[in-house]
Amino acid sequence: MEKYLLKLYITGPTQHSQQAVANLRRIMDEELAGRYELEIIDVLEKPQLAEDEKILATPTLIKELPTPLRRVIGDLSDKDQVLLGLDLRPLHGPHNGADPHG
Template structure:
């Protein structure tokens, strides 16, 4: 487990956030995700935001059932997070980042 955590500490993250238009929750999800990435994955992440209202086909392809949804494609395994991404500790754990929050 510790070895896996070490590997995650240097891996490049590919993330995709699925939102719906300009809703406040979507905006919060975008803002929170960016903050997490900039703070804990600075310089080694690639985040793409997709509005499923405009691209519903993408939702189907990626089996999105609710929005906002954040998908971690890389490093494997694939992980999904649903909500406004305000639960930072849960997200970090899901991303495999062993970080001690204040």
């Protein structure tokens, strides 16, 4: 079973940042319960990390593992968009590897 390593870059304890964290935790707990590790990085506290990752906007979510590296920018409120953006395979649901869009 693959373990997902995720990093969420936020800017301070703002309502927008906290909403992104809550949205992401809800999605990950539903889809990858026990199979993910989430690191939350405040770019105000660790600007060098943000610079190293070339973070231009926050919130930005980076999936480091499993490869390939993927990024999602925004408040992470759209579950389907987050899963698609991170190329995640949900634990449950009708996923057979086929692309429903083509």
